[in-house]
Amino acid sequence: MILSVKDVHKSYGKEKVLKGISFEIEKPQIIALVGPNGSGKSTLLNIITNLLTADSGNVTVLGKSNRNPDIFKDISFMQDNSVLYEYLTGYDHLQFIGDVQGISRKQITDTADWIGISSYLNKKVGNYSLGMKQHLLLTMAVLNAPKLLILDEPLNGLDPTSAIRVRELLVELHKSGTTILLSSHNLAEIDRVTSTILFLKNGELIKENILQHENICYELVVNDIVKAQSVLEEETIPVELMGSKLRIYMEGSSLGGVFRILEKHEIKLLDLEKIVLGTEERYQKIFGEKGDKQ
Numbered sequence: 001m002i003l004s005v006k007d008v009h010k011s012y013g014k015e016k017v018l019k020g021i022s023f024e025i026e027k028p029q030i031i032a033l034v035g036p037n038g039s040g041k042s043t044l045l046n047i048i049t050n051l052l053t054a055d056s057g058n059v060t061v062l063g064k065s066n067r068n069p070d071i072f073k074d075i076s077f078m079q080d081n082s083v084l085y086e087y088l089t090g091y092d093h094l095q096f097i098g099d100v101q102g103i104s105r106k107q108i109t110d111t112a113d114w115i116g117i118s119s120y121l122n123k124k125v126g127n128y129s130l131g132m133k134q135h136l137l138l139t140m141a142v143l144n145a146p147k148l149l150i151l152d153e154p155l156n157g158l159d160p161t162s163a164i165r166v167r168e169l170l171v172e173l174h175k176s177g178t179t180i181l182l183s184s185h186n187l188a189e190i191d192r193v194t195s196t197i198l199f200l201k202n203g204e205l206i207k208e209n210i211l212q213h214e215n216i217c218y219e220l221v222v223n224d225i226v227k228a229q230s231v232l233e234e235e236t237i238p239v240e241l242m243g244s245k246l247r248i249y250m251e252g253s254s255l256g257g258v259f260r261i262l263e264k265h266e267i268k269l270l271d272l273e274k275i276v277l278g279t280e281e282r283y284q285k286i287f288g289e290k291g292d293k294q
């Protein structure tokens, strides 16, 4: 087991931010934590990395409690750029981590080369752009070749070129066996990196298996759309009018069952298209158009 989060609760005063969060990561993968502003994503990531204490619940990383300092050999948390010192160079930051964790000079330069920051490594961080800072933070986070890498909004504020590069690096890290847990608002980017998404809503996680069902739907063109909508709804099949098409969310019902209902009511099927919902559409379906805090 790479990560186990069990029944984590956290309140700030009367505000209950996390109401019993549980999930497990069993094998190396990329998992995204998605939710509206203020839904508790940072709170949850800070609790997992023991920067914040939960009111109750348990977190274990590779079988050890997250309170055991030994876990930091195996996990890394990519912090935001407030942890950087403007008057130090990128190399100074990496060397500091190298000294603390016993990482060789060669490993530092190899990692910097791989991330692509070598050309500005000896410049002071005060002269870095936001994208350069994000790349340095990522290099700092992967220096110890972590088994679990946690990132809070790693694509935040990046221009498209930098965002693409960071995304590619995450995919490469995953291919080399690193498990990645990241939070993000950039849903289009998330879609390109992973389809495993934990949606945080009202302090609770929307379970993945429900989402996987909702991920696929069908759009039908029929000769009598009003009648088709009404007969399918009578059979409690979730449908939605999409212009001249009828969208059917499968949620446990089979396509064969839908065809039989239409046939029974003498409704002709003229066209059928399978739709895989992107993260953005799934997000809107769960949180509503605005995705405001609920």
Ligand SMILES: Nc1ncnc2c1ncn2[C@@H]1O[C@H](COP(=O)(O)OP(=O)(O)OP(=O)(O)O)[C@@H](O)[C@H]1O
Pocket: 012, 017, 035, 036, 037, 038, 039, 040, 041, 042, 043, 044
């Ligand atoms: N130290 C704190 N004291 C009081 N309330 C806090 C504190 N930190 C967070 N909160 C509140 O907890 C809620 C969750 O905040 P959190 O930063 O975890 O959400 P988030 O999903 O990461 O938001 P965003 O996407 O905007 O970064 C918010 O309502 C926030 O105001």
